[in-house]
Amino acid sequence: MITRAGWGLAVASVLVYAAGAPLGYSQAAVLAVAGLAAVGAGALWTLRGARLEVRREVTPVKVARGEPAVAVLHVRNAGRWRHSGLVARDTCRETTVTVEVPSVGRRAARTVSYRLPTRRRGRTPVGPLLLDRADPFGLARRSIAYGRADLLLVRPRTVPLGPLRSGRQRHLDGLASRSAPSGASSFNGLREYVVGDDLRHVHWRSTARTGVLMVKELTDVNLPDTVVVLDTRSSSYEGDDEFELAVDVAASAACAVTRDRFPVRVLTGEGELVHAKGGPGEDEEVLDRLALVERSDRAEPPLHALRHAGAGGALVLISGGYGALADAAAVRRRFGQALFVHVGPPEAGAPRAAGVTVIEATDLDELAAAWPR
Template sequence: MITRAGWGLVAASALLYALGAPFGYAQSAVLAVAGVAAVGVSALWTLRGARLDVRREVTPVKVARGEPAVALLHVRNTGRWALSGLVARDTCRGTTVAVELPPLARRTSRTVSYRLPTRRRGETPVGPLLLDRGDPFGLARRSIAYGRPTLLLVRPRTVPLPSPHAGRRRHLDGLASRSAPNGAAGFNGLRDYVIGDDLRHIHWRSTARTGVLMVKELTDVNLPDTVAVLDNRHSSYEGDDEFELAVDVAASVACSVARERFPVRLFTGSGELLHAKGGPGEAEDVLDRLAVVEREPGAEPPLHALRRAGSGGVLVLVSGTFATLADAAAVRRRFDQVLFVRVGDPEPGAAPPSAPGVTVVQVSDLDDLATTWPR
């Protein structure tokens, strides 16, 4: 492919010939032919095949928004001739990253690295990777695609928060979780003793009656549940930056609960996004699901999601407008604790509104969340 410089040289050669030929200037004709010949030789130079072994790695493949992600490009010259003038071009989220490769002698390899943009969340295809080979004068270039695009998952940022535990004992011996530690919950039944059980939990009366060691089975009937609702209506935010902050807040809340092995349900205006039941590794699932959430003009108001969220435990509603505070206040009697988080810059000279039974938190930056979060 002829570059802009090559086409410019062709145009200049044609103009030079057109101006000099009518007056009999042989020098202009010679220069014009030399210019066109130079472009032709450059095109032939780039047509010569280059035998390359190209491999690209993206590390890490999952990264928090704003944190560095690096692509490692391994290039090996498997041909018999030295190569120079190689430029790698990678595309990531509409941004083209160009890296100039050092000259490659025969049977040698080089590794170069370059950073990828991670300012926005989402599944980001990296590639396809193009290797441009140009002539020494920049008059022609040949591009060859290598490999397939690699997916880079940019996830929300999070800050550690204390879990908003507000569960209540609703019955004396009801079963809420079998993962509760011994001694941390109420009596649920009897079972046979197995090696490793705490001897303090042996039920001696049943043991004397049956002749078999019997152990009290304990379960947690005060397991706190958390419902997190993210308002993803397009009209609730002034821009993408505010919505990104709202997603970071929702991710921080849900991950803090999931990392402590407590149940958490995550809703958006598009429906239930995740129901974590307190198992290991569910905080990673929270981040993966929230990585692909977008603003939607047709998303439902948070009140519709709250109608499907059940009752009890803690409710955390995240939005970019105080108009949604009324939705949190409308269901405050169904939950033990209700928190409303409004993201965005505060209005100058105006106090944030309040609602009975609702704790209002206003944050303009993710770092503010850790300091203003109720303890």
Template sequence: MITRAGWGLAAASVLVYAVGAPFGYAQAAVLAVAGLAAVGASALWTLRGAGLDVRRELTPVKVTRGEPAVALLHVRNTGRRRHAGLVARDTCRGTSVTVEVPALARDTARTVSYRLPTRRRGETPVGPLLLDRTDPFGLARRSIAYGRTDLLLVRPRTVPLAPPHAGRRRHLDGLDSRSAPNGAISFNGLRDYVIGDDLRHVHWRSTARTGVLMVKELTDVNLPSTVTVLDTRHSSYDGDDEFELAVDVAASVACAVTRDRFPVRLLTGAGELLHAKGGPGETEEVLDRLAVVERSEQADAPLHALRRAGSGGALVLVSGTFAGLADAAAVRRRFDEVLFVRVGEPVEGGRPAAAGVTVIEVGDLAELAAAWPR
């Protein structure tokens, strides 16, 4: 592709010839031909093979919103000639990142790092990577695409919170999640025997009937469960920043529960997003699922999600408007503890209240950590 400087030289060459030729100036023709020849030679220069091996590496591939993410660009000169300095252009969520690659001698390699924008949560495509090859005079440029588009997952931010330990039945010695199911006493079903299972839990009648060793699966009825509902209606938030804070709040609550290996259901206006049962590694799954949640005009009101939420345990409803407080109050008798978190700037007229509902109003995550019940 001819650059702006190349087009300027070509136009100047034509202008010199047009002015000088009628007066018989032979030098005008020579200058015009030389200028056009320089532009043509520059274009041919950029057409030859680059002779480069280029590879991009993202580290990390999952990052918390606002934290640094780095791309490493590995470039090796596999050609026969020395490469002058190159300019690489990468694209991340509509933002162009320009990277200067130093000169490379034959069969040498360089690694260049550059920051990627992580202010927006979600799946962020990185690429395609374009390497600009220019002639020594800057008259022509050729952009060559390398590799494939990588995916950077920007996840919500969280703050440490105490899980809402609510349950209708409690042990006198306290709650215990890590001992379940070995320490549990409530029958939940049958499953195939796995090496390491306690032989005292073998269900011999089912084993004799099926011919397969079956064991009783026991659950702890005293495990506190939590239902977290995120209001995803577009009209519930004044802007993207408020919704991002709401997602951060929901992530903080759900992660507080899963870190202690307690069950949690995560609901949005589109339905159930996740049902974690208290197993290991579910905190990562919570963050991955919430990383791709978006507002929607078609999202249901929180009351529709609460109708499918069951009963018992704790309920945490997160919204950007106090209109959702009525939904939380409508189902307060079905839960042992109900918390309503409203995100955004304080509203005029003070904070409304509802019987049986703990109302928290936050403008950032620091306020959530300070106001959260302990």
């Protein structure tokens, strides 16, 4: 493909000949022929076959929003001629990253790396990779696509937060939960012995009275059960930055629970996004799911999602509008603790609701400072 410089030289050569030939200037014809020959030689230079082996690696494949992600480009010259004037162009969403590749000698290899934009959260295709080969004077350029597009997952940013210690229902000793993990120390009742029970938990007085071997049933008294609701209505946010912060807040609140191996449900205006039950590595699943959340004009209000959230535990509702505070207040009696996180600039005289802790967050550092301990 002829570049702008090549077309400019070709047009200039024609104009020089058109202006000088009628006046009998033989130099004009020489200059015109030389210019057109240079453009033709540049085109032939780029048409020459280039035996290049090109491979691109993206590392890491999952990254938090704003953190560095790097593409490493490996170029090997399998031909007999040195190749210079190579320019790699990679596309990452709507951004084109351009990097110059040093001259590659015969049977030699070059490796270059370049940063990928990670400001926008989501599944980000990287590529296809285009390698431009130009002649030494930049008069012609040829683009060749190599390989396939790689995938970069840009996930929400998080800050360390403490889990909200709030149980679902309580008895005299604390939380009564049939799903509580073993190893807790709260007495919750008696049941018959089954093979495998620890004999140290045998309740000898009841065994003597009933004639049946009875053991004490123990439950955890401090098991947090958290519901995180992210308002995904487009009307609740003034722009993309506020919504991205809201997703970061939701990720921070949910991961504070999953990293301690406790259950959490994440709900949006489209329904339940993920239900982590306290298993290992579930914080990764939470971040992967939240990486794909988008605003929507069809999203339901938070109160609609809360109707299917059950009762008990802690509630964290995140929104960019104060109107969602009323949704948290409407269901606060169903939860042991209720938090409303407003993202974006605070408003003077902002509303408050009894029984709901309101946190104003313009960034994640402010969230961490105001988070209950």
